[in-house]
Amino acid sequence: MSRAVLTIEHAGPLTTVQDAGRPGYARFGVTTAGPMDRLAHATANVAIGNPEGASAIETALGGITVVVSEGSIAIAVAGGAPVVTIDGTRVEAWSVQILSRNDRLAIRPGRWGSWTYLAIAGTLPAKRWLGSTATHAQSGFGGRNMAAADTLVIDDARSRPVAPRNLPLPVGARPRQDVRVVLGPQDRFFSSAVQQSFLSGVYTVTDAYDRMGMRLGGPKLAISGSLDMLSEAIVRGSVQVPGHGDPIVLLADHQTTGGYPKIATVIAADQDGLAQLRPRDHLTFRAVSPEQAVAAARIRHRQTRAYLQAVSDKGSRQ
Amino acid sequence: MSDRPPVIRDLGDAGLLVEFGERLDEPTYSRVRALDRALAEEPCRGFTEAIPSFASLFVGYDPLVTDGVEVREALLKLIDRPPPPPPDPKLHTIPVHYGGAHSPDLDMVAEKAGLAPEEVIAAHLEATYRVYIYGFAPGYAYLGGTPERIRLPRRDTPVRSRPAGSVMIAGGQCIVTTVDMPTGWWVIGRSFCRIIDPDAPRPFLFDLGDYVRFTRADD
Secondary structure, eight states, X not given: OEEEEEEEEEEOTTXXXXXXXXXXXXXXXXXXXXXXXXXXXXXXXXXXXXXXXXXXXXXOTTOEEEEEEESOEEEEEESSOOXXXXXXXXXXXSEEEEEOTTOEEEEEOOSSOSOEEEEESSOOOOBOXXXXXXXXXXXXXXXXXXXXXXXXXXXXXXXXXXXXXXXXXXXXXXXXXXXXXXXXXXXXXXXXXXXXXXXXXXXXXXXXXSSSEEEEESSOXXXXXXXXXXXXXXXXXXXXXXXXXXXXXXXXXXXXXXXXXXXXXXOGGXXXXXXXXOTTOEEEEEEOOHHHHHHHHHHHXXXXXXXXXXXXXXXXXX | OOSOOOEEEXXXXXXEEEEOOXXXXXXXXXXXHHHHHHHHHSOOTTEEEEEEOSSEEEEEEOTTTOOHHHHHHHHHHHHHSOXXXXXXXXXXXXXXXXXXXXXXXXXHHHHHHTSOHHHXXXXXXXXXXXXXXXXXXXXXXXXXXXXXXXXXOOOSSOEEEEOTTEEEEETTEEEEOSSOEEESSEEEEEOOOOSBOTTSSSOBSOOTTOEEEEEEOOO
């Protein structure tokens, strides 16, 4: 272990530190936060021998450029299909690299995907709050927003014996256009014709897409009856329909309660793929039963375990 | 128990929403709290977290361990049993600064309510509030008990940013905010009391069911 210093030369909007999230505090209004694409985040971490839920940098379509101003360090990049360069030379988007002093790593949007993770072999400096370094942008409690000229001092940087290599893409790394939902809890607020248009229509991701949620364009969803509903719990994946009739899928930084009807919930297995869609990408919704959603979560879990086992860095594991 | 059984709805594979009613009233809210306490004492298999709201309780589960069918059964059994007794509520006293820059919406609330600004302040100070739920943002405790004569609906368009510590009202509710946030509620005062203390063993000041009184802070 040795010291390394990274300087952020450029960081687009929504570049934050995320660990696996801050579960268990929703009853106090604290959302879980954590990575938008949990599998890609875990991949970047285990590829360089970090714990799966370690702090990593999440970057959106604005990209990030980092220069090593001191020392050397292993890094891994995963998530989406970004253009990744080291000193201008293209490297694989999903890969493990060793960076040395003065190396300049740039991650810019490529063919597809919205979120990319940069994990470093060492401890990222970020504020821990309620046991987590996940950044909740709205509150500023915990974590860290990345901005140009920030320096990151890594006291426990590792550059060996991590092996530079390319990482195979996991099943489901790509943006998911066929999104499975369980209808409810307020499907009764929508006529069967409106539910039909939700399930048969083609939706488009709008520019109103950030870590809180994704507003969709497409068939408007009229609410039957009055909008007079008590606030109740929201979960990641809740598809909320405010008065304007455009569905909003709530994601990592969602508010913990809300008073708009929710027509459906995106199943956990499809949330990472959904998050990798970009503005102007299309998607459709398909209803499954809660039992099918649970079965999908278990299949996804098995695939994830096998994949993370295969790509993890054995050499540097403690 | 003679209460009608709750409606239990699936939220994907994340958990179940147990709806005890559609209106905020004391019996409904008590049933939410009772199931919340019962779960804390005796969590069902695969239980992850519970999120109480005014008339419903979200019960999260780990889909790798259990499923909605099993959790539903466990919840119905818990609901049928006498719940653990509620803890004794605490009374919190929160100092509030009123007037001037602390109260950007005081004059408008007064006008809409047909009162003098000082009467609005007096009304806000006379009530005892109850902590119903936390929601929306970290540490946002929804307090019920705002007196009838200063109840106003929310604004149609939220105001861009109001600072943390804003004491704001809408309908029968009141919130002391913890983060800078746009809001459609009416800000009538400012408090520097910390609702969230991240380093404290209990980082959140209120427990659900606690009572709150406001006092006028010296400027």
